[in-house]
Amino acid sequence: MKILVSGASGLLGRTLLRDLQIAGHDVYALVRNPEKISELDPSKVFKWQANVASQSDIIAQKDVVIHLAGEGIADQPWTKERKKQLQDSRILTTSHLVEATKLTPPEQRPRLFISASAIGIYGDGGDTLLDESSPNGTDFLADLCSAWEKPTKSLLSYDVRVVTMRLGLILSKEGGFLSKMAPVILGNGKQWTSWVHISDVTKFVKTCLSDTRLQGPFNLVSPNPLTNSELTKIYAKKMGYPLTIKAPEFALKLALGEMSSALLTSQKVAPKNLLSLNYSFEFSDFSKALDDIYQNDGFLDNFHIVNQFVPLSREKIFPFFSRAENLEVITPPWLNFKITKKSTEFVEKNILIDYKLKIHGIPIKWRTQISEWKPDQFFVDDQLKGPYTKWHHRHLFDVVPGGTLLRDEVTFRVPGSILGKIFLLPWIRKDVQTIFSFRKSKIIELQKQGKFD
Numbered sequence: 001m002k003i004l005v006s007g008a009s010g011l012l013g014r015t016l017l018r019d020l021q022i023a024g025h026d027v028y029a030l031v032r033n034p035e036k037i038s039e040l041d042p043s044k045v046f047k048w049q050a051n052v053a054s055q056s057d058i059i060a061q062k063d064v065v066i067h068l069a070g071e072g073i074a075d076q077p078w079t080k081e082r083k084k085q086l087q088d089s090r091i092l093t094t095s096h097l098v099e100a101t102k103l104t105p106p107e108q109r110p111r112l113f114i115s116a117s118a119i120g121i122y123g124d125g126g127d128t129l130l131d132e133s134s135p136n137g138t139d140f141l142a143d144l145c146s147a148w149e150k151p152t153k154s155l156l157s158y159d160v161r162v163v164t165m166r167l168g169l170i171l172s173k174e175g176g177f178l179s180k181m182a183p184v185i186l187g188n189g190k191q192w193t194s195w196v197h198i199s200d201v202t203k204f205v206k207t208c209l210s211d212t213r214l215q216g217p218f219n220l221v222s223p224n225p226l227t228n229s230e231l232t233k234i235y236a237k238k239m240g241y242p243l244t245i246k247a248p249e250f251a252l253k254l255a256l257g258e259m260s261s262a263l264l265t266s267q268k269v270a271p272k273n274l275l276s277l278n279y280s281f282e283f284s285d286f287s288k289a290l291d292d293i294y295q296n297d298g299f300l301d302n303f304h305i306v307n308q309f310v311p312l313s314r315e316k317i318f319p320f321f322s323r324a325e326n327l328e329v330i331t332p333p334w335l336n337f338k339i340t341k342k343s344t345e346f347v348e349k350n351i352l353i354d355y356k357l358k359i360h361g362i363p364i365k366w367r368t369q370i371s372e373w374k375p376d377q378f379f380v381d382d383q384l385k386g387p388y389t390k391w392h393h394r395h396l397f398d399v400v401p402g403g404t405l406l407r408d409e410v411t412f413r414v415p416g417s418i419l420g421k422i423f424l425l426p427w428i429r430k431d432v433q434t435i436f437s438f439r440k441s442k443i444i445e446l447q448k449q450g451k452f453d
Contacts, residue, residue, distance in 0.1 A: 001025050001026065001063040001064055001209060002025075002026045002028070002061065002062045002063045002064070003020055003025050003026065003027050003028065003062065003063065003064045003065075003066060003209075004028045004029070004030055004058065004059060004062045004064070004065050004066070004110075005017060005020075005027065005028070005029050005030070005066045005068065006029075006030040006031070006048070006065070006066070006067045006068060006069050006093070006097060007030075007031070007067065007068035007069030007070060007093075007116075008029035008030065008031050008037060008068065009029075009031050009032075009033065009036045009037060010068060010070075011170065011172055011174060011175045011176045011198070012068055012116070012167075012170060012198065012201060013029070013031075013068045014039060014174070014307065015172070015174070015198055015201075015202055016066060016068075016202060016205060017029060017037070017039040017040060017307075018039055018307055018398075018405060018407070019202045019206070020202075020205075020206070021039070021040075021309075021398075021400035021401065021405060022398050022399075022400060022405065023206060024400075024401065025209075025401070026401050027040060027044065027401075028040070028044045028045070028046065028058075028062065029044065029045045029046065030046045030047075030048055030055075030058060031045065031046075031047070031048060032047070032048045034046070034047050038306070038307060038308045038309065038440060039307045039308070039309055039405065040309050041309055041311055041402055041403070046058045048069075048093075050096065052096055052099045052100045052103060053100075053103065055096060055097060055100035056100040056101070056103040056104045058100075059097075059100050059101055059104050059109075059110060060104050060105070060108040060109075061108045062110050063110055063111060063112065064110055064111075064112045064113075064114065064209060065097065065101065065110050065112070065113050065114070066114045066115075066205065067093070067094060067097050067113070067114065067115045067116060068116045069089060069090070069093040069094075070086070070089050070090045070093075070116065070148075071085050071086050071089040071090075073086065073118075073120075073141070073262055074180075074259060074262050074263075077256065077257055077259055078140070078257060078258045078259045083140065086144060087144060087147070090144065090147075090148040091144075091147045091148055091151070094115060094148060094151045094152065095151045098113075098151040098152055098154060098155055101113060101155060101158070101160065102154075102155070102158055106158075106159070109158065109159075109160065110160065111159070111160060111161060112160070112161045112163070112208065112209070113152060113155055113160050113161070113162050113163070114162075114163045114165065114205060114208055115148075115149070115152050115162070115163070115164050115165070116165050116167060117145050117148050117149050117164050117165060117166045117167070117217070118141070118145050118166055118167050118168075119166050119167065119168050119194055119219060119221060119267050119269045120137075120141035120142060120144070120145050120262075120265075120267075121136050121137065121141075121142050121145035121146055121149070121166060122134050122135075122136065122137050122142065122267060122269065123136070123137015123138055123139050123141070123142040123265070124137065124139070124261075124265045124266055124267070125137075125192075125266060125267055125268060125269075126266050126268075127192070127266070127268060128268065129268050129269075129270050130219075130267065130268060130269045130270065131219065131269070131270045131271075131272035131273070132166070132216075132217050132218070132219055132272055132273045133272070139261060139265075140258065140261075141261070141262065141265075145166075149164055149217070152164065161212065161214075161215050162215065162216070163208050163214055163215060163216070163218065164216065164217040164218065165201070165204070165205075165218060165220050166217055166218065166219045166220060166221075166269075167196065167201070167220050167221075168193075168194040168195050168196045168219070168220060168221035168222070168267075168269060169193060169194070169195045169196070170195075170196055170197075170198050170201060171195055171196065171197050171198060171283075171289055171290070171293060172197075172198040172293065173293050173294065173303050173305075174198075174303070174305050176198075177195070178293070181235055183232060183235070183236035183239075183241040183243065183244040183245065183299075184232065184244065184245055184246070184247050185228060185229050185232050185233075185244055185245070185246045185247070186228050186232075186247055186249075186252060186263045186264060187228070187247070187248070187249035187252065187263075187264045188229075188249065189227060189228045189229030189232065189246070190227055190228070190229065190266070191227065191228050191264055191265060191266035191267075192225050192226070192227055192228075192266045192267055192268035192269075193225060193226055193227065193228050193231050193267070194219075194221040194222070194225040194267050194268065194269040195221065195222055195225070195226075195231070195286065195289075196220050196221050196222055196281075197222070197281075197282065197283035197289045197292070197293070199282055199283065199292075200220070200222075200281050200282050200283055201220055203282060204218070204220055204274075204279075207279070213277060214277075216273070217273070218271065218273050218274055219269050219270065219271045219272065219273065219274070220271065220274075221269045221270070221271055222271075222281060222283065222284045222285075222286070222289075223270065223271060223275065223281065223284050224284050224285060224286065225267075225268050225269060225270075226286055231286060232244055234286055234287050234290070235290065238287065238290045238291070238294065239290075239294070239297075239298050239299040240298040240299055240300075241299055249264060252264065297411055300389075300413050300417065300418070300421055301390065301411050301412070301413050302411070302412055302413065302414070302421075302425060302429065303409075303410065303411055303412075304408075304410045304412070304429075304432050304433070304436065305407070305408065305409050305410070306406075306407070306408040306436050306439075306440065307405060307406070307407050308405070308406045308407075308440050308443060309400070309402075309403055309404070309405055309406075310403050310404050310405075310406060310443065310447055310452075311402055311403040311447070312403055312404060312447065312452050312453075313399075313403070313404060314376055314377075314397040314398075314399055314404040315376060316452050316453065317397060317404050317406070317452055318375065318376045318377075318397055320446075320451070320452055321395060321397075321406075322347050322375070322379065323347065324339055324342055324347055324351075324353050325339060327339070327355075329442070329446070330438075330439045330442045330443065330446075331357075331435070331438075331439070332434070332435055332438040334358075335357045335358060335359065335435070336356075336357055336358045337355060337356075337357045338355065338356050338357070339353060339354070339355055340354045340355060340356055341353070341354040342354075347370060347373070347379075348370065348373055349370055349371070349372065349373040350369060350370065350371070351369070351370045352367060352368075352369050352384070353367070353368050353369075353370075353381075354366070354367050355367075355368075359387060359431070364386065364387050365385065365386070366383065366385065366386035366387065367383070367384045367385040367386065368381040368382060368383050368384060368386075368391075369381065369382055369384055376397065377396070377397060378394065378395060378396045378397060379395050380392070380393065380394050380395070381393050381395075387415070388412050388413060388414065388415070389413040389414065389415050389420075390411065390412060390413035391410070391411075391412050391413075392410070392411040392412070393408065393409070393410045393411075394407075394408070394409040394410075395407075395408060396408075396409070406443070408436065408439075410432070412428075412432070414428050
């Protein structure tokens with residue numbers, strides 16, 4: 001299917017760009033900043049236009065539109081100006097995209113429109129179990145979600161199936177709720193929290209593509225919500241925090257103002273419409289969801305994930321990355337990176353590779369081992385000696401329409417335990433980001449030069 005994803009630079013958008021391509025779909029993106037999208041061929045990335053006619057041209061001949069645009073709810077305090085940004089980024093963009101869909105000639109019009117919303121539409125429900133038939137709330141977020149959903153309803157008379165995703169808190173290693181999570185119980189901790197593993201969101205989207213029963217609003221939340229206190233304690237135990245602390249309600253309100261309601265509102269939400277269709281969640285238990293996301297990682301671990309599309313087959317790409325000496329080519333020259341020794345001539349499982357480099361002028365020796373190796377598909381290198389307390393780097397090569405999606409998933413731990421994470425991490429994270437930004441640019445340059453052929 002040809003699928004257009006708007007708001008594709010966010011957590012869910014990037015995940016869908018990746019997963020839908022891997023599933024074999026022809027994926028396009030509509031975003032305000034096309035340069036932020038590295039998961040797709042640049043010819044498939046379109047800049048958001050306020051002009052409805054221009055958007056209609058982009059939508060034409062797409063089978064599905066997935067609309068995810070929206071500023072982050074908890075990214076900034078809710079000033080009057082910020083509230084308008086939150087409203088415009090959802091309500092106006094949805095209205096424009098709906099009108100553009102209507103303008104598209106019927107034979108070129110998408111047959112499915114999936115739009116994001118949130119369980120914030122129900123407001124504060126206390127201990128009441130809320131489902132899709134529950135009344136809308138009356139606070140700012142409830143009004144925002146209600147207005148967000150309204151424009152899509154008019155598409156039904158245009159023979160377009162509309163699915164509204166009322167999302168709970170999305171769990172992912174790549175950002176979002178868990179990236180801001182701490183061992184802190186908010187207020188009295190009795191407020192209910194409804195959550196969903198990001199894999200269940202992408203599974204739902206892929207199910208919508210083929211199951212025409214899916215129409216209307218769906219609460220995308222695990223069937224097992226938790227109180228904030230329960231959720232925080234499970235998280236703290238999994239991540240190895242020695243204790244949990246409490247943030248009093250008055251302190252949150254003083255620090256965050258009205259935005260504190262996003263943390264203190266109680267929402268015990270059930271996915272009733274999905275369960276009535278015998279839909280099964282991959283992760284309905286919070287503890288098991290964390291196990292899947294973090295596996296053996298703890299609170300001292302940090303993550304850096306990069307996706308990059310290359311318009312070449314992985315049979316052409318993989319040999320370049322599997323040759324240890326090519327690491328020197330895609331590493332920034334200011335690191336003075338040199339391989340000094342390999343335990344075997346060719347890269348294979350358990351090979352040991354020694355390097356030397358300079359970090360901010362300081363000479364460093366580094367030894368890694370290829371702990372996993374599956375030619376043409378993936379390999380993993382782990383630091384045995386070097387500047388990090390832990391460095392675990394998964395290199396993945398996924399076949400997608402038109403080429404290969406390169407994925408680098410790095411888990412690292414800085415020296416110095418807790419103090420290191422507090423004082424060294426911002427500096428080291430910047431270095432890691434710079435190194436991988438250089439790598440992305442270098443790969444584009446090498447591809448244009450035909451170095452992978």
